Structures are given as C-alpha cells and as structure tokens.
Amino acid sequence: MRSLTILGATGSVGTSTLDLVSRHRDRFTVEAVTAHSDAAGLARVAREHGARFAAIANPQAYHALKAALAGSGIEAAAGPDAVVAAAERSADMVLAAISGSAGVAPVLAAIRRGITVALANKESLVAAGDLVMSEAARHGVRILPVDSEHNAVFQALAGSRIEDVETVWLTASGGPFRTWNAEAIAAATPQDALKHPNYAMGAKVTIDSASLMNKGLELIEAHHLFAMPADRLKVLVHPQQAVHGMVGYRDGSVVAQLGAADMRVPIAHCLGFPERIDGPSRRLDLAALGSLTFEEPDLVRFPALRLAIDAMRAGGRAPCVLNAANEVAVEAFLARRIGFGDIARTVAETLDALGTGPSAATLEDLNFIDHVARERATSTMHRAVSAAS
Structure with missing residues (x-):
C-alpha cells in the first residue's frame, strides 16, 4: 500500500488522481487532502477516500469544512500553514497540484520531510527552481513530473545520460488562437481564451495555454527537472496532442512518448512508478488519427512564450x-x-x-x-x- 497526500484535491489534476485511487483501493490510501476554498468538495473527497486530515487554504471556509466533516473523525484545518502541515504529514507521496506560487511552500515542506513529490505545480520550479532542486538533492527526494509534457520527457529519457541528449521538445496544442492573426488575438475575450481544444483545466492554466505562456513556464520547469541547458529545450506546436514530448540523442535517435490527451496517463505513471498500474484512459488509435503534424511556435503572435524563453536563459x-x-x-x-x-x-x-x-x-x-x-x-x-x- 502507498499512502498519498493530495494538494489541490478538488481541482482537475486532484480529481483525476482520486479517480485512479478509487480504481486501485488495494494499492493506495489517502492520508490528507487540501483545497483552496471548496469546503463542500474537500469534505466529500475526504470522506469518500478515508483521509485523516483535510486543510482548506481559505480561512473563511474553515467553519463550512468543519461542519461538513462533523462526525467523520477527519481532522479539519484552515489557512496556508494548514496546507503546509498537510504536506508534512506521514505519507509515501505528496501529489502537488496547487495552482500558482502558493504551491511552493508545501512542496518545500514535503521535500524537507523526505517525501517523494509528484509535481503538477509548475510554478514551484519556475519561481523557485534553484531552491527546490537543491533541497531535493540535499534530502535525497525524488521529484516525479506529473505534467504530461515533462512526464513524457521523463519516460523518453528512461535513465539515459543527460550528456547524451541533444534536444528536448515539449509539444503544445497551439491553444484556441493557433490560427488567429495578431490583431484578433490581442482583442480576444476571456470566453475565447478559455476554449482549450483538448484539455479541461482550471481558468489560469487555460489562459496560459492560450497565450503559450504555459509552454514557456514548462520550458523553465524542464530546465530544472532534468538539469537541461536552456539551449537544448524547444517547443513544437502539435495540434493533435498525441505526442507529448520527445528527446533527441547524440546518435540521431529520437524517442517520443505518445498517449491520449488525458491527465490520468501521466498521473498513473507517477503513482505506480517504478511499476505501471492499469489506467482507464482511451487508448491511442494512430490509424484513426491518420497523421501527426508539427510546426514552429510563432513568437511574434505569442510574445509570452518569447518572454519565458528569455527569462529561462537569463x-x-x-x-x-x-x-x-x-x-x-x-x-x-x-x-x-x-x-x-x-x-x-x-x-x-x-x-x-x-x-x-x-x-x-x-x-x-x-x-x-x-x-x-x-x-x-x-x-x-x-x-x-x-x-x-
């Protein structure tokens, strides 16, 4: 049995994780769960999965959480410190799926307790990559990448030496504005930008995907995760989203990871690592897809990606x-x-x-x-x- 703490349990990644846990109750238990402000949703998943501790980041939601957990025996707490406390509890793995820089402190707390971190909070490495990776090395903690692109690269590396890698490609769908001209993109509304072609995600990451900032943040994350020089990291726009990441080696080989656009694929890889567990995602049908296309990102129409690349290099x-x-x-x-x-x-x-x-x-x-x-x-x-x- 592997015990899990899930930070951001009511979000899209947290929900996908709990779906996998519910299918493998003989392999996983849930120690603690957290959410930002959805007290009812947090109480529900805590009860369903037998968590021992539930923390809500918004202190104003504490009484609602406490009431919803009454009689369950599940400890309730609130505030940013309570989320950190959840990350510090005794568990085999912390799945970090809090959106934004609020995820940095609990990730560091888990690392300092020596707990394996399955990381879906890219901002931890974007904002504090040097600090997080140095602490992981100091405490001997493995960080497993949950983001589909980084998980793809992790699988494609498969223990290979970083010195043998020439190029790492992260793929991007291109978002809802892939074919729009610059004037139309600049005038886009929130409703336009929230129409991601492949994934259902939170509002912030969906907007970042529309601007391609998300891909820039992922480049910075990959730079730290894999100790990869910035000039070896590239983005390819790939509308079909079947290939999630590729690694090119010095001998001319290119190894790619493919799969359905379903976050349960990389999450399952992390939960089971180094083994594999059964996953419910749709199996990729390459014949039905017919063709896979790739194109260079347009840094003029999508200046956010250029800014992120420049920041990574700086x-x-x-x-x-x-x-x-x-x-x-x-x-x-x-x-x-x-x-x-x-x-x-x-x-x-x-x-x-x-x-x-x-x-x-x-x-x-x-x-x-x-x-x-x-x-x-x-x-x-x-x-x-x-x-x-």
Whole structure:
C-alpha cells in the first residue's frame, strides 16, 4: 500500500488522481487532502477516500469544512500553514497540484520531510527552481513530473545520460488562437481564451495555454527537472496532442512518448512508478488519427512564450518575476480589467524593471521577490489603464 497526500484535491489534476485511487483501493490510501476554498468538495473527497486530515487554504471556509466533516473523525484545518502541515504529514507521496506560487511552500515542506513529490505545480520550479532542486538533492527526494509534457520527457529519457541528449521538445496544442492573426488575438475575450481544444483545466492554466505562456513556464520547469541547458529545450506546436514530448540523442535517435490527451496517463505513471498500474484512459488509435503534424511556435503572435524563453536563459530572479507578473495579469484579464494583449505587455515591463538579480536562496527571499513583482505588475497595469482612458 502507498499512502498519498493530495494538494489541490478538488481541482482537475486532484480529481483525476482520486479517480485512479478509487480504481486501485488495494494499492493506495489517502492520508490528507487540501483545497483552496471548496469546503463542500474537500469534505466529500475526504470522506469518500478515508483521509485523516483535510486543510482548506481559505480561512473563511474553515467553519463550512468543519461542519461538513462533523462526525467523520477527519481532522479539519484552515489557512496556508494548514496546507503546509498537510504536506508534512506521514505519507509515501505528496501529489502537488496547487495552482500558482502558493504551491511552493508545501512542496518545500514535503521535500524537507523526505517525501517523494509528484509535481503538477509548475510554478514551484519556475519561481523557485534553484531552491527546490537543491533541497531535493540535499534530502535525497525524488521529484516525479506529473505534467504530461515533462512526464513524457521523463519516460523518453528512461535513465539515459543527460550528456547524451541533444534536444528536448515539449509539444503544445497551439491553444484556441493557433490560427488567429495578431490583431484578433490581442482583442480576444476571456470566453475565447478559455476554449482549450483538448484539455479541461482550471481558468489560469487555460489562459496560459492560450497565450503559450504555459509552454514557456514548462520550458523553465524542464530546465530544472532534468538539469537541461536552456539551449537544448524547444517547443513544437502539435495540434493533435498525441505526442507529448520527445528527446533527441547524440546518435540521431529520437524517442517520443505518445498517449491520449488525458491527465490520468501521466498521473498513473507517477503513482505506480517504478511499476505501471492499469489506467482507464482511451487508448491511442494512430490509424484513426491518420497523421501527426508539427510546426514552429510563432513568437511574434505569442510574445509570452518569447518572454519565458528569455527569462529561462537569463536565470536568477527573472523566472520568479515572470511568474508573479503573469499571475497578476491573468487574474486582471479574467476580471476584464485588461485585454489579452496586455498580459504579455505587463510581464515584459515588469521583467524590464525587476528581472535582474540572483534567484531566491530561501523561501523568505522568494516571497519578497514575488511580492515586489506583483506590486510592480499591478502598478504597471493601473498606469496603462489610466493612460488608455
């Protein structure tokens, strides 16, 4: 039996994980679950899977969670510290699926307890990659990649030496704006941007997929996960989303991982690793697909990807600033305070102002850089809105 703590249990990745757990109750138990503010949903999954501890990040939802768990014997807690406490509980694996930089502290907490981390929170490595990976090395902790692209690369590497790798490709669907011109993209509404062609995801990651910022964040994540030099990491737009990642080797071989566009495939790989477990996802039918196509990303129509690539190459605090500014701008876009094209402009101006300097050496450093970048991004947007009006 493998015990699991699931951070972000009510989100899309958490729900897919619990679906797999319910199909393999002879292999997995659930120690703890967390959510941001969905007290009813968190209580439901905690009861269904026999969790011992449930933490809600939003303190205002504590009483609702406590009431929903009354009589169950499941301990309830609330606030960011409670989410960290969940990550520190005794478990064999922590599946980290919290969206945004809020996931960094619990990921570090799990690592420092020596717990294997199945990572679906890319911001942990984007904002604090040097810190997280150094702590993982110091505590001898394995980080298993849950994101489909990184899991694909992990499988394609299959123990090969990094020195033998020439190129790593992460694939992108191209999002809903793959064929749109630059003017149409800039004028896109939140409803337009939330129409991802293949995956059902949370709002923030779906917007990032539309701008291709998500793919840029994934490049930075891959840079840290695989200790891969930035110049060996590339993106290919692949609308069919059958190939999730590829590794090209020095002898000319290219190894690719293929599968259905279903997050239960990479999650199952992590849950069972180093073994394989049965998964319910649709099996890939290559004959039915007929053809697989690939194209270079357009960095002019999708400037967010270019900004992320530049931040990856710059290193230091640039990726943390990039991530913080993007989170602020995406939130503003979803609230219709700025336009879609303003997301990349906000990130660019914030990077120009704050992107130079060393990376965070501690969680306190990270929080400071993140806070300053968010304030700068917010003021940048306010100035732009004032000037436009």
